[in-house]
Amino acid sequence: MSTETEVGTAPTALDDGTPGSTIPDTRARPQDRTTAAPTAPPRPAAPARPAAPTAPAQPGPRTNWLVPLLVLVVGMFMSVLDISIVNVAISTMQNDFGATTDQIQWVSTSYSLAEGVIVPASAWLGARLGLGRTYTFAMVGFAIFSAFCGLAWDINSMIAFRILQAIPGGVIPVVALSMLYKIVPRKSMGAAMGIYGLGIVFAPAIGPTLGGYLVEYVDWRLIFFINVPVAVLGVIGAVFLLPRFRPEPGTKFDLPGFLAIAVGLFSLLLALSEGPKWGWTSYPTLILLTLGVLSLALFVVVELEVDQPMLDVRVFGTWAFSNSLILISIVSVGLFGVLFYIPVYLQQFQNMGAFDTGLLLLPQALVMAVIMPVAGQIYDRIGAKWPAAIGLTIVALTTWDLAGLTPDTPHGKLELILAVRAAGIGLAMMPIMTGGLSALPSDRSSMGSAFNTVVQRASSAIGLAAMTALMTVQQAQESADRSGLMSSSGSASSSASGASASSGGSSAGSAMLEQYQAYQHLQSQVFITGLNDLLIATAILTACAVPLALMLRGGKPPAEDGPRVIEG
Structure with a gap:
């Protein structure tokens, strides 16, 4: 059986069908249906008998939430x-x-x-x-x-x-x-x-x-x-x-509404997840983004028209x-x-x-x-x-x-x-x-x-x-810029490294190790620079929310x- 209660109030005396109703019980009781004779002196009112319960008493509202x-x-x-x-x-x-x-x-x-x-x-x-x-x-x-x-x-x-x-x-x-x-x-x-x-x-x-x-x-x-x-x-x-x-x-x-928002969210999430790999101007990415936006727009139209959105x-x-x-x-x-x-x-x-x-x-x-x-x-x-x-x-x-x-x-x-x-x-x-x-x-x-x-x-x-x-995007641009600088500086020393390679294999191995370390340092700098730019953009976006x-x-x-x- 269902009861409707309001948290923090006492149980209602009578449920009139409205949630949280506190209407007092004014229903006629059996003893009220028979009235005394007009000539009889008024008698003291007897204590009212409680109405017979129609269902087991329900627990009161939960005050401990x-x-x-x-x-x-x-x-x-x-x-x-x-x-x-x-x-x-x-x-x-x-x-x-x-x-x-x-x-x-x-x-x-x-x-x-x-x-x-x-x-x-x-x-x-x-x-x-x-x-x-x-x-x-x-x-x-x-x-x-x-x-x-x-x-x-x-x-x-x-x-x-x-x-x-x-x-x-x-x-x-x-x-x-x-x-x-x-x-x-x-x-x-x-x-x-x-x-x-x-x-x-x-x-x-x-x-x-x-x-x-x-x-x-x-x-x-x-x-x-x-x-x-x-x-x-x-x-x-x-x-x-x-x-x-x-x-x-x-x-x-609401099947039409569900299909519209499901297709919209799925398309947008998939496009943004795979966009860096597919390319942001590739046909799959653009098609998914377009489909996502149109599906969400259709969802709004559908939800405004149906009776139970x-x-x-x-x-x-x-x-x-x-x-x-x-x-x-x-x-x-x-x-x-x-x-x-x-x-x-x-x-x-x-x-x-x-x-x-x-x-x-x-x-x-x-x-x-x-x-x-x-x-x-x-x-x-x-x-x-x-x-x-x-x-x-x-x-x-x-x-x-x-x-x-x-x-x-x-x-x-x-x-x-x-x-x-x-x-x-x-x-x-x-x-x-x-x-x-x-x-x-x-x-x-x-x-x-x-x-x-x-x-x-x-x-x-x-x-x-x-x-x-x-x-x-930031890493690609930063990597291209720094690689250009490295290649220009590296060309100046290429003749020296070639000459040292003719004198012994150890010098050639040392040069390759230096190039690898330089590449690792380049990747580290590119990632950290991109991350810092990302944090700056996030900070600006958050400031705009104030x-x-x-x-x-x-x-x-x-x-x-x-x-x-x-x-x-």
């Missing part, structure tokens, strides 16, 4: 952690499977593409099956396919299992965020999102440390097997601790929500771009191992773990505007400072900059997200959650692909709670 929230954090943490932790094991998997560079990249690319397709359908799936059931099924599926990834025997099986793993992995964040907005009172939303954000931001930051240890000292397959016990605990918690939400069996599946694009009519999505995109691009390229810089040009690299990046993860709950408390007191603006300013300044990397940058300095930068991200991220979602009506929170997840996933993947493309952050709502958020629809 922290325990269900922690269950959601487990699932969110696991699904996001898997994205960053796999990057550490890519080279080891390539050696074990004997795969080429192009083949091994599909371990990550296939996951992003499959997730981009399934995320738009997650809101419908949660409504059709019920959010709690969908979350539980997704956790079970993620555990099963994670185990399959750990058992993969070649590169093709790994790619196939990663695609299957991405299906529940894309459902978990959408459903979890939708449940959060139905469990937590609005007056506590900032604190709740601060805790929930540990799965969104802290998981990618801790991924290199955990993955580096498993890859270097244990076995890379454990990065997948570790999901199984975590998922088992999450499923047990979901079954016993999460409230059950009523499904909406009448919800129709898969994702209601009308939520973009709320500027506070649209603004928050723009800011989330900018933060996600900077976060995942730095998390991808800094480990490459440390391992390839400072000769650090995977675990040592993870340890150097650990302080920023710890800072985020501390700052994000605090940022949630700040949001509950002063709103989203100032935490977001101050946080983005910190991110812009520290990213600009980070753009001075050299092959000999001290590790202590790098740790400090990354930790302060992480504090800015932790301060800004959750107030931005919470402020945007809180601006939507409660009946559109699921749609907002779905769009939020789509934007986070798509912006991080598209942003990383765009940053890689920019790096490729005025948008100042448009967010300030002041203490409204304390009234929306209805919470929970199954009994």
Whole structure:
């Protein structure tokens, strides 16, 4: 049986069909149907007998939202952690499977593409099956396919299992965020999102440390097997601790809208992922980009026409929500771009191992773990505007400072900059997200959650692909310029090296070694110069987001709670 309760209020005396109804019980009771004779003196009123219950009493609303929230954090943490932790094991998997560079990249690319397709359908799936059931099924599926990834025997099986793993992995964040907005009172939303954000931001930051240890000292397959016990605990918690939400069996599946957005996101992600290899002006890249843009435009048209849209694009009519999505995109691009390229810089040009690299990046993860709950408390007191603006300013300044990397940058300095930068991200991220979602009506929170997840996933993947493309162009130009200088200087010494070669083979070998060392130095300088240019561009982009952050709502958020629809 289903009951409708509002978090933080007493159970209603009578359910009149309206969520959270508190209408007093005025139904006629049997003793009221017989009236006394007109001549009889009035008798003292007898105590009213309670109406016979029509169903077993249901539990009151859940005022303790922290325990269900922690269950959601487990699932969110696991699904996001898997994205960053796999990057550490890519080279080891390539050696074990004997795969080429192009083949091994599909371990990550296939996951992003499959997730981009399934995320738009997650809101419908949660409504059709019920959010709690969908979350539980997704956790079970993620555990099963994670185990399959750990058992993969070649590169093709790994790619196939990663695609299957991405299906529940894309459902978990959408459903979890939708449940959060139905469990937590609005007056506590900032604190709740601060805790929930540990799965969104802290998981990618801790991924290199955990993955580096498993890859270097244990076995890379454990990065997948570790999901199984975590998922088992999450499923047990979901079954016993999460409230059950009523499904909406009448919800129709918007097939035209799903196909349009799935084709659009798939085409854009594939074009940006393979563009550096195919060439940005090649026919496959241009066709995919055109198809992606046209499909997304068609998706908007379809969603405005159908009665039950898969994702209601009308939520973009709320500027506070649209603004928050723009800011989330900018933060996600900077976060995942730095998390991808800094480990490459440390391992390839400072000769650090995977675990040592993870340890150097650990302080920023710890800072985020501390700052994000605090940022949630700040949001509950002063709103989203100032935490977001101050946080983005910190991110812009520290990213600009980070753009001075050299092959000999001290590790202590790098740790400090990354930790302060992480504090800015932790301060800004959750107030931005919470402020945007809180601006939507409660009946559109699921749609907002779905769009939020789509934007986070798509912006991080598209942003990383765009940053890689920019790096490729910068490196090619820098390499051409420096090679020209080297060739001009090398021609002057070629006659001398030729003369010394006639005097003995050792001199020729020494000359070849010098040329190799010069080439290695050239590649190092080209990569670091390109990375610094990329960081400068990221800093400028983040600085441009500060005025948008100042448009967010300030002041203490409204304390009234929306209805919470929970199954009994």
